[in-house]
Amino acid sequence: xxxxxxxxxxxxxxxxxxxxxxxxxxxxxxxxxxxxxxxxxxxxxxxxxxxxxxxxxxxxxxxxxxxxxxxxxxxxxxxxxxxxxxxxxxxxxxxxxxxxxxxxxxxxxxxxxxxxxxxxxxxxxxxxxxxxxxxxxxxxxxxxxxxxxxxxxxxxxxxxxxxxxxxxxxxxxxxxxxxxxxxxxxxxxxxxxxxxxxxxxxxxxxxxxxxxxxxxxxxxxxxxxxxxxxxxxxxxxxxxxxxxxxxxxxxxxxxxxxxxxxxxxxxxxxxxxxxxxxxxxxxxxxxxxxxxxxxxxxx
Amino acid sequence: xxxxxxxxxxxxxxxxxxxxxxxxxxxxxxxxxxxxxxxxxxxxxxxxxxxxxxxxxxxxxxxxxxxxxxxxxxxxxxxxxxxxxxxxxxxxxxxxxxxxxxxxxxxxxxxxxxxxxxxxxxxxxxxxxxxxxxxxxxxxxxxxxxxxxxxxxxxxxxxxxxxxxxxxxxxxxxxxxxxxxxxxxxxxxxxxxxxxxxxxxxxxxxxxxxxxxxxxxxxxxxxxxxxxxxxxxxxxxxxxxxxxxxxxxxxxxxxxxxxxxxxxxxxxxxxxxxxxxxxxxxxxxxxxxxxxxxxxxxxxxxxxxxxxxxxxxxxxxxxxxxxxxxxxxxxxxxxxxxxxxxxxxxxxxxxxxxxxxxxxxxxxxx
Numbered sequence: 001x002x003x004x005x006x007x008x009x010x011x012x013x014x015x016x017x018x019x020x021x022x023x024x025x026x027x028x029x030x031x032x033x034x035x036x037x038x039x040x041x042x043x044x045x046x047x048x049x050x051x052x053x054x055x056x057x058x059x060x061x062x063x064x065x066x067x068x069x070x071x072x073x074x075x076x077x078x079x080x081x082x083x084x085x086x087x088x089x090x091x092x093x094x095x096x097x098x099x100x101x102x103x104x105x106x107x108x109x110x111x112x113x114x115x116x117x118x119x120x121x122x123x124x125x126x127x128x129x130x131x132x133x134x135x136x137x138x139x140x141x142x143x144x145x146x147x148x149x150x151x152x153x154x155x156x157x158x159x160x161x162x163x164x165x166x167x168x169x170x171x172x173x174x175x176x177x178x179x180x181x182x183x184x185x186x187x188x189x190x191x192x193x194x195x196x197x198x199x200x201x202x203x204x205x206x207x208x209x210x211x212x213x214x215x216x217x218x219x220x221x222x223x224x225x226x227x228x229x230x231x232x233x234x235x236x237x238x239x240x241x242x243x244x245x246x247x248x249x250x251x252x253x254x255x256x257x258x259x260x261x262x263x264x265x266x267x268x269x270x271x272x273x274x275x276x277x278x279x280x281x282x283x284x285x286x287x288x289x290x291x292x293x294x295x296x297x298x299x
Numbered sequence: 300x301x302x303x304x305x306x307x308x309x310x311x312x313x314x315x316x317x318x319x320x321x322x323x324x325x326x327x328x329x330x331x332x333x334x335x336x337x338x339x340x341x342x343x344x345x346x347x348x349x350x351x352x353x354x355x356x357x358x359x360x361x362x363x364x365x366x367x368x369x370x371x372x373x374x375x376x377x378x379x380x381x382x383x384x385x386x387x388x389x390x391x392x393x394x395x396x397x398x399x400x401x402x403x404x405x406x407x408x409x410x411x412x413x414x415x416x417x418x419x420x421x422x423x424x425x426x427x428x429x430x431x432x433x434x435x436x437x438x439x440x441x442x443x444x445x446x447x448x449x450x451x452x453x454x455x456x457x458x459x460x461x462x463x464x465x466x467x468x469x470x471x472x473x474x475x476x477x478x479x480x481x482x483x484x485x486x487x488x489x490x491x492x493x494x495x496x497x498x499x500x501x502x503x504x505x506x507x508x509x510x511x512x513x514x515x516x517x518x519x520x521x522x523x524x525x526x527x528x529x530x531x532x533x534x535x536x537x538x539x540x541x542x543x544x545x546x547x548x549x550x551x552x553x554x555x556x557x558x559x560x561x562x563x564x565x566x567x568x569x570x571x572x573x574x575x576x577x578x579x580x581x582x583x584x585x586x587x588x589x590x591x592x593x594x595x596x597x598x599x600x601x602x603x604x605x606x607x608x609x610x611x612x613x614x615x616x617x618x619x620x621x622x623x624x625x626x627x628x629x630x631x632x633x634x635x636x637x638x639x640x641x642x643x644x645x646x647x648x649x650x651x652x653x654x655x656x657x658x659x660x661x662x663x664x665x
Contacts, residue, residue, distance in 0.1 A: 280449075
């Protein structure tokens with residue numbers, strides 16, 4: 001019982017983290033059709049700014065958390081301004097490759113300016129403790145991850161449904177031209193979307209630093225690959241799909257960890273991707289994606 | 300301009316009589332075109348073969364492998380306009396295929412004594428190993444292509460990445476067969492620069508023939524305007540699958556050749572670093588044309604070698620610069636970003652070398 005509960009919590013915590021990152025990708029994609037491969041480097045910028053602040057003498061974990069989120073949001077907006085604005089109206093492939101380029105540049109800048117080796121950051125280690133609930137021992141980090149992700153997603157849903165800017169973002173994902181005709185500035189909508197996406201990445205970065213206790217140049221890259229996969233299973237561009245896809249991915253991974261014998265543990269990632277590709281054979285448009293036939297009118 | 304291209308491509312597709320009337324002339328034209336495109340490669344290769352010191356020959360062999368990979372990448376990306384970020388998986392499969400089949404038994408006893416399916420006691424000659432390895436690559440490509448050709452652009456790209464991760468993870472974890480993280484050594488070194496040049500020319504011509512063929516033309520048309528192409532009865536899925544498999548086979552061939560010239564391979568060679576390098580080459584040169592692939596490889600191979608020499612720390616005017624690890628990566632990324640922002644069609648644009656030359660001559664004649 002204890003074991004099953006522990007694994008359930010594991011799956012939920014992994015899933016929550018993937019959902020956060022996948023949502024960040026989906027927000028940007030749904031509006032401007034950009035497949036943001038540089039999302040992992042937004043996590044990287046956030047983590048490295050915590051590392052630098054700690055190296056310069058920052059000791060308060062709360063400030064570090066705020067810094068991580070703010071740095072990520074700023075980085076996302078800056079990436080948009082510098083790299084993605086020139087290709088805003090270009091085909092999807094152009095944007096995708098640009099983002100890929102940005103990702104390579106930033107990863108290598110970390111190597112060049114700081115170090116190719118992992119650097120230790122202990123400022124957020126306090127978040128990672130064992131909590132005891134009667135007979136159960138759970139990791140505080142996982143519980144927090146679950147709660148914080150839930151609250152963040154709730155806040156995002158409220159923002160998208162209740163505020164004018166949120167409404168504009170949702171409308172822009174359907175028909176950007178009309179949104180602009182209503183007098184809403186394209187730049188503001190896109191910058192907000194990137195800021196949201198960055199803030200979500202920043203929250204994920206906090207948990208990553210707390211869990212690993214170190215930062216390295218490729219810190220966010222593999223996580224973002226998984227988040228992309230989550231987006232694809234959920235249906236690319238659908239926010240609910242991204243969140244659901246992230247959760248599903250968490251459950252598949254933990255399920256495989258439990259099911260696979262120890263010596264085959266290394267195949268976990270490979271098998272996860274195989275399962276997902278197999279899912280896509282049956283639903284190429286993703287679980288919550290809509291099948292759009294050629295020539296269908298946008299509704 | 301995009302609209303012009305669409306209508307042009309569709310006109311070409313829609314007017315088969317001209318193509319049917321002179322299939323041989325069209326074939327000859329793209330054959331000659333492919334040979335003209337591979338001319339610079341031959342010249343560079345011959346110069347290096349005759350005049351360059353051994354170190355540069357070794358570098359050139361690496362560049363030729365990249366050339367074949369980039370041309371293979373162009374076959375899929377250039378015609379279907381879907382970004383492929385998983386092609387180095389096929390390079391790896393080709394290389395490991397021949398490594399497992401052709402390594403001498405004495406070496407195998409040291410490296411993979413516990414290989415399953417009797418591979419530990421099997422040694423084939425290089426040619427049949429290469430053929431079997433390519434057949435394996437073809438099978439993997441056909442299965443993965445079945446999935447990828449059904450998906451829309453973005454999802455297809457992500458699945459190609461997933462394929463790369465699956466293959467890499469199998470290389471790393473199936474230690475009995477692939478030796479895991481360690482280098483796989485002792486592969487017979489049977490390929491030198493002349494063979495590499497022959498295969499480069501063959502591959503360039505092949506890519507050009509595919510691009511100019513009915514299928515290539517139809518695929519390009521469907522990439523530019525899916526609706527119009529579907530209305531003309533073009534089966535885009537089948538064509539995407541076809542170009543995916545051809546692209547994978549060319550990449551697999553590059554892997555085979557790499558294994559046969561280097562003699563030693565390891566999984567990390569066929570991971571993201573190779574994707575970054577070759578993708579930047581293709582984008583810089585221009586992915587719409589085979590000429591673009593060739594141009595990109597030549598320009599970036601030279602450029603990267605220069606940057607690498609700075610990266611390892613040089614002495615300029617008596618001042619020793621420190622090691623600058625990551626500089627080449629930054630340069631590659633900047634090349635991709637700047638290209639996408641200012642010249643998405645790359646250096647060569649949308650004309651092949653021979654088309655450019657003939658336009659030039661025609662203009663001069665007037």
